[in-house]
Amino acid sequence: METVAAFFLPSVVVLIIGYGVVKKCRVFDVFLEGAKGGFRTALNVAPSLLALLLAVDMLRASGAIDLVSRLLAPAASFLGLPPETVPLTLLSPLSGSGSVGVLKTILEQNGPDSFVGLCASVMGGSTETTFYAVTVYYGAIGVKKTRHTLPCAVCADWVSFLLSPRFVTWLLRRQ
């Protein structure tokens, strides 16, 4: 499985360039033309990403995530979520590296195949860093008014969080 996955990315690169050569594209020139925009896009994203990650870093350093997690633990149990996974639900919409760190800690402390570990894995595998996606995609094209994007995306995240323990119970037969 690991070797298949490791072979995957290079295969995609070869497929794209190979298909271009077969179709008689000037692949190198076209590549350079497309690559030119990368820096400008990163620059467009920079201000909003700096702002978002400042808030995220401050939240993590201040211990606010831990505190809110402890406060929310009873509510989480009521919704059927293991209390240990609450930090993941708070952080994973905000920060990719942050949620990887939290997931790693949960797996190490509870065991990857315990109920808590399995729930956290399903949560981590079924949600994306919503605020990051919104910031990058809209920041790159300079759209300011995102309308109903955030509420819809955050609700979708919570559907994932709430369904994860149910599907672990049903499909993996763990309680």
Place this chain on the structure above:
Amino acid sequence: MNLLWPVLIAVAFVCAACTGKTAELSAAVVASGADTMAFLLRLAGVLCIWGGLAAVAEKSGLAALCGRALSPLLRLVFPRLKDEKARAAIALNVSANFLGLGNAATPLGIAAMKRLRELGGESAVASDEMVRFVVMNSAAVHLVPATVALLRGEAGSPAPTATLLPALIVSLLALTAGLALCAVGERVSAWKR
């Protein structure tokens, strides 16, 4: 964000003041900007490379091919989007996401957003299609959840990919819910106008 951002920062400040973690907080303020710039530089490299590959895929017709292969799905999510170029760009992003190529998916998705913005007359307000597209990207429909499998393996699991199927089903359900809410949001904004 004009509302949420100050709230997040205020919460952090009050929390640090109460728990006495002010030293950690000020370290975070200093480090955050530098860390983000380092990350942006790496991101720029990824954006350049996949932007280049995306251009090749578009020129050679591979993107359009992808678009046609995924067109039943795209018709379901974007019923009013007829533009061939936008559909091809979205198809590339969806394929990259599905295959778990997260780094590739972002630049491909930005290309799709640029095309959607051209179609929307360069307006600073998100179009219905943009909202649907970003919501779709915030639900992680992956065939191979590489990061999770890696972390599970490192933590000593004998079955690192055990959560593949439940995660796929859960993310598909979340995607459905997100898109249904988009439809509601579109109705509400149409009604407001």
